[in-house]
Amino acid sequence: MKQINLSEKDYKRLRRLLRYHEKMYGNEETAWSFQDLVDLQEIGTEIAGILTSYLKTKNAKDLLNSK
Amino acid sequence: MPRIFSTQSKKFLKQIDKSELELNRFLTDNWSLLFPQYTYISNEFKLEGNVRSKGSSGRIDILAFNPKTKRFVVFELKKDFDRNVNEQASDYRDFIEDNFAEIYLQSAQKYDVSLPKYNEISKDVEVIVLSKYFSQTDIDRAKKRKEIITLIRYFWFENELFLYDYLNNDPDDLIEKENTEKIKKIKSVIEGKPLISETDIFFAKKEESKKLYNLFYDFLASITDVTVTVQDTKIKLETNFGQRFSVIGYSGKTGRKSYLQINTDIDVLGSQKLIFDDRLRPDGTKKGSLGSERYEVFIQNEDQLSELMIFVRNFIQNQN
Numbered sequence: 357m358k359q360i361n362l363s364e365k366d367y368k369r370l371r372r373l374l375r376y377h378e379k380m381y382g383n384e385e386t387a388w389s390f391q392d393l394v395d396l397q398e399i400g401t402e403i404a405g406i407l408t409s410y411l412k413t414k415n416a417k418d419l420l421n422s423k
Numbered sequence: 424m425p426r427i428f429s430t431q432s433k434k435f436l437k438q439i440d441k442s443e444l445e446l447n448r449f450l451t452d453n454w455s456l457l458f459p460q461y462t463y464i465s466n467e468f469k470l471e472g473n474v475r476s477k478g479s480s481g482r483i484d485i486l487a488f489n490p491k492t493k494r495f496v497v498f499e500l501k502k503d504f505d506r507n508v509n510e511q512a513s514d515y516r517d518f519i520e521d522n523f524a525e526i527y528l529q530s531a532q533k534y535d536v537s538l539p540k541y542n543e544i545s546k547d548v549e550v551i552v553l554s555k556y557f558s559q560t561d562i563d564r565a566k567k568r569k570e571i572i573t574l575i576r577y578f579w580f581e582n583e584l585f586l587y588d589y590l591n592n593d594p595d596d597l598i599e600k601e602n603t604e605k606i607k608k609i610k611s612v613i614e615g616k617p618l619i620s621e622t623d624i625f626f627a628k629k630e631e632s633k634k635l636y637n638l639f640y641d642f643l644a645s646i647t648d649v650t651v652t653v654q655d656t657k658i659k660l661e662t663n664f665g666q667r668f669s670v671i672g673y674s675g676k677t678g679r680k681s682y683l684q685i686n687t688d689i690d691v692l693g694s695q696k697l698i699f700d701d702r703l704r705p706d707g708t709k710k711g712s713l714g715s716e717r718y719e720v721f722i723q724n725e726d727q728l729s730e731l732m733i734f735v736r737n738f739i740q741n742q743n
Contacts, residue, residue, distance in 0.1 A: 372517075376480070
């Protein structure tokens with residue numbers, strides 16, 4: 357399987373976003389405010405943004421098209 | 424696990440469970456009593472606007488500023504257990520570095536906090552983690568990193584009692600250490616002994632290294648405030664113009680025949696005179712070094728040191 361190596365910077369960004377997501381997400385007792393939901397959505401969008409840049413490369417496109 | 428026994432009611436006080444939000448409000452409301460050494464900026468600090476860089480979502484539990492070290496201070500609050508505190512410190516450092524201008528502006532404009540000039544603030548960040556439990560590994564690592572990460576354990580008890588304990592960097596210990604140093608110096612003066620500074624001890628018998636270091640230090644001190652931290656392997660010089668230098672002494676017998684290695688992030692690529700190593704690899708990672716800065720500059724003589732000083736001076740002029 358082809359492996360994708362994230363840059364150190366992106367890896368750290370993802371790590372921070374995921375940690376923050378985990379913190380906000382909480383557990384079954386956590387009550388969210390609307391602002392919390394907006395923030396969770398924003399984090400999701402940013403995570404997608406970081407990952408998308410790797411899927412736009414030629415290698416990734418070739419790999420995905422070959423399936 | 425700490426226990427509190429009330430001699431008045433003859434019983435152990437019960438531990439109370441409170442949310443992270445309650446802890447946040449409690450600290451914010453009692454800031455000047457609990458953390459008088461830090462300037463409070465905001466709780467739930469969030470970057471606003473469309474100028475944010477990638478990965479900048481999320482809130483900082485409490486953002487403060489340390490006027491002594493001129494660094495932003497990030498408070499991370501945990502309800503229970505915390506893990507990987509060192510990773511978090513590293514991530515926050517990147518976050519502050521990536522969004523430095525926005526954080527500075529927002530602190531000064533939205534929260535009306537009086538901060539030093541932009542270029543006088545260090546881009547390093549201090550992280551303070553409050554949690555009920557920490558692993559021994561995290562405590563040991565935080566102790567090694569000195570003032571960058573501070574771990575505080577806390578507990579809530581009934582009767583509105585809040586117990587907190589610095590696991591490292593206790594401000595009371597720092598005051599005590601400073602006083603001990605002062606007493607040591609006074610004692611030496613009374614006894615007529617020469618004062619031996621930490622720097623003297625660091626360079627030991629490397630006289631040439633010490634001479635070059637003193638020239639460099641005097642140069643920096645003539646243009647900025649310098650904070651000197653002597654560590655086991657290096658001397659850290661932190662300046663008010665946002666640059667830090669790591670200094671290591673050599674005996675002149677190494678491959679490069681140098682007496683001093685000065686690590687810096689100031690770009691010295693254009694120099695013909697300096698011997699230096701750019702630690703940045705093509706993939707963006709850095710080669711290992713005793714200092715975290717990008718360039719390792721090897722100083723063999725005063726001439727090369729003067730050249731480095733020119734680069735430092737030019738850097739400051741370009742900033743202004």
